[in-house]
Amino acid sequence: MHSLHKSTTGHSLINFLLLFSSFCALYVLTSVLLLVLGTSSSLLNLHSSSNNVLIEPSTTTTTLDHLVFGIASSGSSWPKRKEYIKLWWNRTTMRGCVFVDDDVNIGPLKAEEKEKNGEDDDYSLPPICVSEDTSRFRYTHHGGTRSAIRVARVVKETVALLNHSGVRWFVFGDDDTVFFPENLRKTLSKYDHRLWYYIGANSESYKQNWFFGFGMGYGGAGFAISSSLAKVLAKVLDSCIQRYPHLYGSDSRVYSCITELGVGLTHEPGFHQVDFRGNAFGLLAAHPVTPLLSLHHPDYIDPIFPNTTAIKALQYLFEAVNVDSLRILQQAVCYDRRFSWTISVSWGYAVQVFHNHLSLPDVLKVQQTFKHWTKGTTMADLYSFNTREFHPDPCRRPTIFYMDNLSHDKDGIIISTYKKSFQNCSSNVASPNGPPEVIKVATTKLVLDTKQLQAPRRQCCDVLPSSVPDMMDIAIRECKEDELIYMH
Ligand SMILES: *[C@@H]1O[C@H](CO)[C@@H](O)[C@H](O)[C@H]1NC(C)=O
Ligand SMILES: *[C@@H]1O[C@H](CO)[C@@H](O)[C@H](O)[C@H]1NC(C)=O
Ligand SMILES: *[C@@H]1O[C@H](CO)[C@@H](O)[C@H](O)[C@H]1NC(C)=O
Ligand SMILES: *[C@@H]1O[C@H](CO)[C@@H](O)[C@H](O)[C@H]1NC(C)=O
Ligand SMILES: *[C@@H]1O[C@H](CO)[C@@H](O)[C@H](O)[C@H]1NC(C)=O
Numbered sequence: 001m002h003s004l005h006k007s008t009t010g011h012s013l014i015n016f017l018l019l020f021s022s023f024c025a026l027y028v029l030t031s032v033l034l035l036v037l038g039t040s041s042s043l044l045n046l047h048s049s050s051n052n053v054l055i056e057p058s059t060t061t062t063t064l065d066h067l068v069f070g071i072a073s074s075g076s077s078w079p080k081r082k083e084y085i086k087l088w089w090n091r092t093t094m095r096g097c098v099f100v101d102d103d104v105n106i107g108p109l110k111a112e113e114k115e116k117n118g119e120d121d122d123y124s125l126p127p128i129c130v131s132e133d134t135s136r137f138r139y140t141h142h143g144g145t146r147s148a149i150r151v152a153r154v155v156k157e158t159v160a161l162l163n164h165s166g167v168r169w170f171v172f173g174d175d176d177t178v179f180f181p182e183n184l185r186k187t188l189s190k191y192d193h194r195l196w197y198y199i200g201a202n203s204e205s206y207k208q209n210w211f212f213g214f215g216m217g218y219g220g221a222g223f224a225i226s227s228s229l230a231k232v233l234a235k236v237l238d239s240c241i242q243r244y245p246h247l248y249g250s251d252s253r254v255y256s257c258i259t260e261l262g263v264g265l266t267h268e269p270g271f272h273q274v275d276f277r278g279n280a281f282g283l284l285a286a287h288p289v290t291p292l293l294s295l296h297h298p299d300y301i302d303p304i305f306p307n308t309t310a311i312k313a314l315q316y317l318f319e320a321v322n323v324d325s326l327r328i329l330q331q332a333v334c335y336d337r338r339f340s341w342t343i344s345v346s347w348g349y350a351v352q353v354f355h356n357h358l359s360l361p362d363v364l365k366v367q368q369t370f371k372h373w374t375k376g377t378t379m380a381d382l383y384s385f386n387t388r389e390f391h392p393d394p395c396r397r398p399t400i401f402y403m404d405n406l407s408h409d410k411d412g413i414i415i416s417t418y419k420k421s422f423q424n425c426s427s428n429v430a431s432p433n434g435p436p437e438v439i440k441v442a443t444t445k446l447v448l449d450t451k452q453l454q455a456p457r458r459q460c461c462d463v464l465p466s467s468v469p470d471m472m473d474i475a476i477r478e479c480k481e482d483e484l485i486y487m488h
Contacts, residue, residue: 062189064181066168069096070158071126072151072219072250073175078128081175083311084298086124087318088179097129097161098175099154101147132157137238138245151250152241155225159234168193170230172254173222176298178314180270182325183291187268188224190453196229198258201271204283206382207374208275212252215265219251220296221273225258233257268293275373278302281400282367282390285346287329289456291448301370304349305402306421320348320406324414327446332476333363334461335487342487344398345441345461345474348406351418352398353435360485362388395425399435416441437470443477460485 073081078100085098131150139146158170169188173179191197200217202209208218217223225233233254240257247253255265270293274280280301295314303313321328328348335342335357342354344363354363365388372380391397401418408414418439441461448456460479466472479485 062168062185062193064090064093064185065095066166066193067094067096067181067185067188067224068158068162068167068170069094069126069179070154070170070172071096071098071175071177072154072172073098074101074147077175082125084176084178084314085126087311087314088181089124089126090181091124091126094126094181095162095167096126096171097158098126099129099131099151099157101150102130102133129157129161137241140245141248144248148248148250148253149241151219152253153237154250155230155254156234156237159230167227169224169226171222171224172219173294174220174296176296177220177222178295178298179222180292180294180321180325180328182321183270183328184224184293186326186448187270187291187293187453190450191226191266193226194228195226196232196261196263197224197226197266198229198263199224199266199268201267201269201273202384203273203275204383204385205275205373205380206384207379208273209384210379212249213255215259216251216255217265218271218273218275218296219249219254221271222294222296223251223254223271229258229261229263232261236261270294272296274301276301276370277373278371279369280304281350282369282387284329285331285344285350285352286364286366287331287346289330289458291326291453292329300373316403317348320403320416323406323408324348324443324445326448327443330446330459331364332459332461333360333485334463334474336463336472337488340487341435343439343461343463343472343474345439345476347441347443347476348416349403351401351439351441351474353401353439354398355435357487393425394423397423397425399423401439404438412444414443414445416443436466436472439472439474440466442473442475458485 071085078098082098132153134146134149134153137149139149141148155170155172158172171179171184188199191199198217200223201221202214202216203212203218203221212218237257240260241253244253244256247256268290269288270290272283272293272295274283274295274297276283277300281304284304298310298314301310303310305313305316308316317328324347330347332345332347333342334345339355340357342356342358342363344352344354346352365386366383367390368381368383368387369390374380400421400423402421403416404419405417406414418441420435420437457479459476460483461474461476464473464475
């Protein structure tokens with residue numbers, strides 16, 4: 001299917017066939033070939049004429065307004081959840097709509113009125129769209145809700161919203177999906193939107209994946225569909241959805257219909273469904289070497305910084321995102337040989353000092369700081385990544401330092417400081433060679449070109465001599481060609 005969009009493939013086929021036919025003596029064969037040529041070239045024409053309107057060359061940089069967002073919400077959840085959208089939405093640079101059910105008091109007129117009167121800060125939010133009626137569709141799953149059909153159709157209704165002028169990607173998520181738009185833009189720019197792409201991520205919960213599918217892009221994590229695929233999907237979605245009344249969620253429906261089109265998921269591990277509860281620290285502190293694209297379920301996890309609210313904690317994270325979006329949560333590991341410490345920096349979030357020597361593969365395992373998501377115990381504690389125990393004894397846990405301050409000077413050096421968090425371990429406090437109070441991390445802004453996005457490499461760090469007592473200085477930099485990350 002993809003090659004149909006590339007007229008060059010078609011032309012070389014025609015050239016080959018013409019060449020072949022000129023050497024062919026048989027009249028019958030020639031006329032058969034002419035027939036084939038006639039049909040294939042008219043097919044190609046038909047396709048290119050309908051595509052030219054929608055699709056432009058991907059040789060230019062992908063900007064934020066090449067992306068269109070379809071956000072699934074409802075009248076009851078929107079008033080609270082809009083605070084999460086405010087974290088990342090910018091109405092000047094972004095396009096899209098928040099889809100709500102119609103029986104609500106936040107119709108589009110009311111939102112517009114408010115905006116005009118400047119009464120509300122809704123101006124910093126996407127416009128509200130009321131979803132179409134879905135009563136003609138059957139929903140037969142017993143545990144779920146009918147709104148799954150409405151939300152699946154957000155895909156179709158978002159595509160219908162615009163005339164596709166300059167749209168390269170449609171991005172879908174929930175009202176409690178916190179996107180990192182600059183990273184999304186950068187990540188999608190490594191793919192050709194003229195090809196059919198369905199890009200997303202699995203759940204962290206093995207059981208969820210086992211049940212709903214490893215090949216599904218989870219809706220809360222958010223997923224992206226290239227404009228060329230979205231256009232076709234929108235056309236067939238309604239007829240396809242009728243075949244899946246028994247499915248639970250909206251994402252299962254979208255997945256099924258994309259599967260029927262013959263397309264599979266392209267996995268981007270920067271999307272996070274966050275199918276667990278409690279303390280997300282383990283996951284956030286061991287992010288894969290890829291830009292952070294989304295975080296879901298902020299209401300189900302503890303605030304990601306201690307002693308604050310969920311929304312304030314995320315605002316705090318965005319202070320770092322606004323300084324160096326691509327580096328957020330990127331993990332660098334270095335070793336302090338004097339004390340045999342292993343130091344793991346999760347940039348813009350936290351630093352951990354392990355009081356022992358841990359090899360890099362062990363540091364990269366996710367500490368199981370969280371509780372399982374699903375009901376029941378069968379497979380509940382299985383995750384789709386390697387985990388490591390978060391020690392029940394606080395004295396045997398790493399010392400955690402949370403981001404405290406961020407500044408950048410004229411030379412482009414970014415300094416982030418991390419302050420030791422409260423630890424319930426007295427032996428630690430008493431130790432003369434105990435960890436410092438503050439860790440200062442120096443970096444430059446992370447710049448990644450398409451090649452580095454396609455073949456990413458972790459950066460290296462050094463523990464520098466510090467003149468200030470109780471302070472550790474760390475610098476993060478590109479690794480040398482053959483540099484290995486281990487305790488020297
Ligand atoms: C939105 O983007 C514009 C253009 O980049 C920028 O000037 C403005 O400060 C942004 N607004 C917010 C609220 O971030
Ligand atoms: C879409 O295109 C039609 C016809 O060209 C035009 O009348 C309409 O205003 C356009 N809509 C948007 C949202 O750009
Ligand atoms: C938590 O925050 C409150 C209010 O900002 C502050 O008074 C309190 O000291 C903080 N507690 C800790 C343990 O940091
Ligand atoms: C943050 O860093 C800046 C620049 O180094 C400094 O002026 C400011 O006092 C710091 N703020 C805090 C709360 O430590
Ligand atoms: C430390 O102990 C207090 C009181 O038992 C408890 O409330 C707090 O959650 C503990 N903190 C950590 C980081 O374990």
